[in-house]
Amino acid sequence: MNERSNSQREGSRAEASANAIVFIVEDDVSMRRSLTNLFQSVGLDVVAFGSAREMLQSKLPDVVSCLVLDVRLPGLSGLEFQTELAKSNIHIPIIFITGHGDIPMSVRAMKGGAVDFLTKPFRDQELLDAVIAATERDRKRRAAEQTVVNLKSLFETLSPREQAVMKLVATGLMNKQIAAELGLAEITVKIYRGHVMKKMRARSLADLIRMTETLGLRANRPEQT
Amino acid sequence: MNERSNSQREGSRAEASANAIVFIVEDDVSMRRSLTNLFQSVGLDVVAFGSAREMLQSKLPDVVSCLVLDVRLPGLSGLEFQTELAKSNIHIPIIFITGHGDIPMSVRAMKGGAVDFLTKPFRDQELLDAVIAATERDRKRRAAEQTVVNLKSLFETLSPREQAVMKLVATGLMNKQIAAELGLAEITVKIYRGHVMKKMRARSLADLIRMTETLGLRANRPEQT
DNA sequence: AGAACAACTATACCTACGTTTGTAATGCGC
DNA sequence: GCGCATTACAAACGTAGGTATAGTTGTTCT
Missing domain, CATH: 3.40.50.2300 (Response regulator)
Structure with a gap:
């Protein structure tokens, strides 16, 4: 019905933007x-x-x-x-x-x-x-x-509690503050935090923070100047 | 030479974008x-x-x-x-x-x-x-x-060594690694790092990382996925 | 019922981070 | 030469972060 020409894809010459x-x-x-x-x-x-x-x-x-x-x-x-x-x-x-x-x-x-x-x-x-x-x-x-999608799919492997901890970590709270916020023991926060680092494949806290930026996370509480 | 009319700036009505x-x-x-x-x-x-x-x-x-x-x-x-x-x-x-x-x-x-x-x-x-x-x-x-300018002026109050430490902190290195990188003792890095937090007015590491993002800092070494 | 997992905690231990106090050399400006 | 900022380190101490081991519920899937 209309020309649907998936052209000569191998034309020996390697033009810019081939495969587009x-x-x-x-x-x-x-x-x-x-x-x-x-x-x-x-x-x-x-x-x-x-x-x-x-x-x-x-x-x-x-x-x-x-x-x-x-x-x-x-x-x-x-x-x-x-x-x-x-x-x-x-x-x-x-x-x-x-x-x-x-x-x-x-x-x-x-x-x-x-x-x-x-x-x-x-x-x-x-x-x-x-x-x-x-x-x-x-x-x-x-x-x-694609970067965002990849991060999102990693984020979705986190349990709800782990996601909550991640958000609060991103806002800069200490473990004990996060624990208070979520009504948990500090030790629990530490363990979930460890899970977050592993599952998100973050090599450092700096890494994790940047991921939350890319994802547009960050719990209500303001911080940044 | 040309009409340079800094108009009636108080016209009793508060139009949108006044003062522009x-x-x-x-x-x-x-x-x-x-x-x-x-x-x-x-x-x-x-x-x-x-x-x-x-x-x-x-x-x-x-x-x-x-x-x-x-x-x-x-x-x-x-x-x-x-x-x-x-x-x-x-x-x-x-x-x-x-x-x-x-x-x-x-x-x-x-x-x-x-x-x-x-x-x-x-x-x-x-x-x-x-x-x-x-x-x-x-x-x-x-x-x-303005946000960037403010951060830049804070950053410029840092001594060269403090700036170097800040960049390496932003890449996610540990104090001991930063020390090795710069040929310093770890204790020295800790002290400079404290200066960085104070001078940049960062309330948390997360805060500091976001500042480095805004400033476009980050030493060579790649990290992010 | 049993396996698997999420959520949660405790004890113990180790590492990393951070601050204080003090010392000291260097270099710059006036 | 004096004051001052910078760079640099040490000892000592306290806090925060992180892991391993182990255990309790509760839910869900099979």
Whole structure:
């Protein structure tokens, strides 16, 4: 129904950002085909759609990617689609292309986090540069996200009490204070604390504190200056 | 030479973002005057210039502010001015206004961090909303910046040796390891470490670690997962 | 019923951390 | 030369952190 070309993935040349997928949403068939060819010619994988709904209905693979999106589309417009993706917590970097755009459109797109907003006709290289920038942005976002996810899954291996102790340790309380706070004996806190260090794979308290920062933990009580 | 109207700062009504300054750079005198009136009418202080150079030559007060900037200007253009300000590490949020803009201009401006890019004619409320958003952004940036500056000045009260100890503490080393690293006796490290806690006003190790994060410290040796 | 685990505590012991008091050499500014 | 900050260490002491061993409940899964 639409060209779903998981291109020549081994093209002997090692282009920058190989293995990244470029999604295309563009209703004009010839434009869609020429975009597909352009990206494939530099070794990028391409998945193209004719409308926003088609893309929403397909399940997106969880790899580094970006989206080249026509502003004017049948059904959901490009800008509306951008809003929808944001609402659905899909953070794919978007490059808009348009033949008949105006400034308010471009400003709205950029405010919404778009990587670029190109007007037809544009030079191939402009678009490729934007795609490189976009995939790079996605790669970084994914790396950061992965760090958080990894830490979260470690954190979830902690028993509720261990989690509570970890939070209070992160706020800088002493074991005896934590014990008082939770109605425990100090020795119990020490033991849970030991469990926390092991399960979180923290090599030092400094390490653990940084993990709590990344996780956005920290029990109510204020501290920091 | 240009209207430098530090408006009616006590207008009985307590508008949002009072005490903020709106800078205006606009060569058209009547436009400049009407912008000035608009902002003053809602209780904002205004400082207006006819060109980018005039603004660069005046010393900018260190308070929450934003810049309403015409894209088309004699001498340095609005976009060039934006670049100059960034190069000079001046982070004032910019709202562009223009009569004859195009999409590439607006995209460049937004990529450069502009808050908004309005085309004439625009409704007063649009501009005011943008100014509110811009001053709010500046307020937050300044608060974050101030935190860092405060910590930096505390850090600079530390002797070189104390700073070195602090960095190694932040990496999670034990006192004896720090001592080995610096060629000191452990007792010496303990004493310096005590100085560090006092001088940095850290109430706990967790507190100190977070300070080092904010300061971007951390000696070479990797740790974090 | 029995295994497995979470939660909780105690005794004992060891290490790490932190402070106080005191000593001493070096170097800088006035 | 005097004062002062910095760097450095020691002895002594007290507190905080951490582990091992061992034991009691209580729940849940099988």
